[in-house]
Amino acid sequence: MEFFKIKRDIPFMRHALIFNAVSFITFFAAVFFLFSRGLHLSVEFTGGTLMEVSFSQPVALDPVRARIAALGYTDVQVQNFGSARDVLIRMPAAKGSTATEQSERVMATLKETDAQAELKRTEFVGPQVGDELAIDGLKALAFVVVGIMIYLAIRFEWKYAVAGIIANLHDVIIILGFFAYFQWEFSLPVLAAVLAVLGYSVNESVVIFDRVRENFRRFRKMSTVEIIDNAITSTISRTIITHGSTQLMVLSMLLFGGATLHYFALALTIGILFGIYSSVFVAAAIAMWLGIKREDLIKQVKKDDLEEDPNDPNSGAMV
């Protein structure tokens, strides 16, 4: 079987400007939603109490809300979790009563409606932990960005490092933008997914850059644009197949992983889809704008190259 019967190199870079414009628009939309709507942070970040209650029959959420409100707790969120019988209750930390009292009181009222209601899980996080998690999350992000940039700069060159990291940070922002727009819950596993995506989709850029370097060595007469086009074309089948395989795994998590893994898998899905786009269209284009050239990567052959064909570097192009 072969999905990709590509006869000649696809001139991706001819449309680089359009792709970059599309990127900019989605990027700014994401930033806009991040600021206007903000992330719907989970209890781990905000502090508070979370309860997962399983009822014997499907329940309507409004009466549950009313009952909890009657206890005097404000800002309580009630939503279904996985099925109509499971309910997730989120309460900010209440002054004057401990988390246990809070969850016990809520459970007592809920048992009045349904004696078989079962408390499956509770979580209480103090406010000091939440701030730290946010800071640690940012530190981790910084670590990843700096680490990857240093690695790419050593393995390739700074221009590739900049291009790679911009492309992939743009993925991260877009994932966050989706979470802000749809107000999906942003929890610790989602943060893990976002950082994993960052590491993963840099792979794509690396694979393409690797090809670019190889092409610079092999096809000395091609222009940079042609070299990039050829690199993308010859790796596109691999890019799509690997992403497809990873997506199969993530899809299986989305289908079988239940509510706990739902947003984790969702973040990965968006990350994988935009990862293809950004490394193919964004990273390579930025690298091109930054003016990568043969001499940056292959310094020792620079002299021979010039001697062979000093005036017309494109004379031997085959495409």
Place this chain on the structure above:
Amino acid sequence: MNRYAVWKYLVILIAVLLGSVYTLPNFFGEAPAVQVSPGRASVKVDLGVQAKVEEALKTAGLTVSMLTLENNSLKVRFETTDQQLKAKDAIQRTLNTEADNPSYIVALNLIARTPSWLSSLHAAPMYLGLDLRGGVHFMLQVDMQAALSKKAESLAGDLRTLMREKNIRHGGISRNGQQIDIVFREQASADAAAILLRDQFPDLMTTLTPQGSDMLLNAKLKPEAGRLVQDQALKQNITTLHNRINELGVAEPVIQQQGLDRIVVQLPGVQDTAKAKDILGRTATLEIRMVDESSEARMAETGNGVVPFGAEKYLDRNGQAVVVKKQVMLTGENLTDAQPGFDNQTQEAAVHLTLDAKGARIFKDVTRENVGKRMAILLFEKGKGEVVTAPVIRTEIGGGRVQISGRMTTVEAADTSLLLRAGSLAAPMEIIEERTIGPSLGAENIAKGFDSVTWGFVAVTAFMCVYYMLFGVISSIALAVNLLLLVAVLSMLQATLTLPGMAAMALVLGMAIDANVLINERVREELRNGAAPQTAIHIGYERAWSTILDSNVTTLIAGLALLTFGSGPVRGFAVVHCLGILTSMFSAVFFSRGLVNIWYGRQKRLQTVSIGTVWRPDDLTTKAIERAKVD
């Protein structure tokens, strides 16, 4: 060119063999068991106890499937939960003859059904996190500022005693936050004190400043000494927590330090959070001070006057006011044990205290100087002090064994000793994170994680086999080996597997296939460009390797960041993620190449390679030839 040296095959064979052995324990499941562990530090679970347990089980007519004694605890395994419950009762009756003061903790537990030949290889199943087995998780924050203030207070007391002994005159010692201020009227005594401090209190830093006509000597803890104090406070609290949790009878509690000032407590299988929290959350500290016996204090006690300077008023358990001096003689730190008992002569109910060496010395001095006076034991809970008991000192007490008796019932003695023991926390603590997971949710989470990994794996391998034919089959086998090695490494390290960890497992499999896709695409490309099959395989693997390395390094950087800065669920994810990337480099490249070499390497005249369609546009062939010329 596609041959491996014999040692490479040996490496593969050994890796797969080890992988299988260490993965194996995960398939045996868990059996109901009863665990016997010591209820007090002085009690040992040894062969004698084992004999008693065996005897008890024999009389009860219960068959034991396995019995192990290690790390001062005895685990007895049974076939059914019914037997387990009966056995627990039987053991409880035999070992704990005094019901209200049990010497042993007999708890229900689940033990892996690992066969003994595997256990002897130290092969054990993966350790399941709370989200997979159910239980309670707490994170406690130790109030280090309080620990430091307390240390300063006790140092100020030591200083006072020492200066009196050395006859150095001063105009008052007071604790100011975490620092000690001493006022001197004359330069000579200030200098003498400074020398004394330097020689006797190496933990303190001093500065001497003139203040009007007086001299002010300011002493504070050196940073390294401060760290030591905090470290000790944390250790002491962990020990105290251990003792408290033993009261709950949890089979395998986890009590760990996290960071500089936090303690994580995990109680697998415990469902009664309220009780667990009640016991953990008793944020109590203990102090022994002298009762102020002056007449002003008497007046203040009855409510007819102000509390004199240097004293404070507290209520005892019956609501009676007691005025005590601010100076702390001893803290809970120096109390090692408190047990209810009886006075040897009068047979009255009593509380027996055991002090450590330093505590014993101080106590001896204090009691010698204060015979006939009253001493108060105070318990501070959530910032509020209460007088537990305020006995009269009858004689000088040396040796660190103290008995408090008189006007006490047995119940009161038991309560007081429990409070005193609970109070031996070096610094107050607060619960800052709490998580409870029901057992049914744990089982559901395991099933979900397992399903995700299985179906994802099936889907990916099915696709690979169809798309890349034999190379796809080889890639799939390599992926299976990756999973095998990953589970084996996790089992070997006894890393905690959580639901995010299972998600990472699925994700890492999805990412690991990337290496094989890269290789297979490269081989196809070489074939497309007209290379001979053997050369194509060789070059395909060689060229793909540098790309695979690059991409794995970047993924690993992200994994390491998560491992370094992540906590809780993120860390569980990161451990599996990082290990999975490492094992994938072995399986996807080294191992799969081995299989390819076995299959194709021997064939001298290899005509075709089963790697699916190698599609070749006509003009591309010519292009390839032209390119070859250019190169």
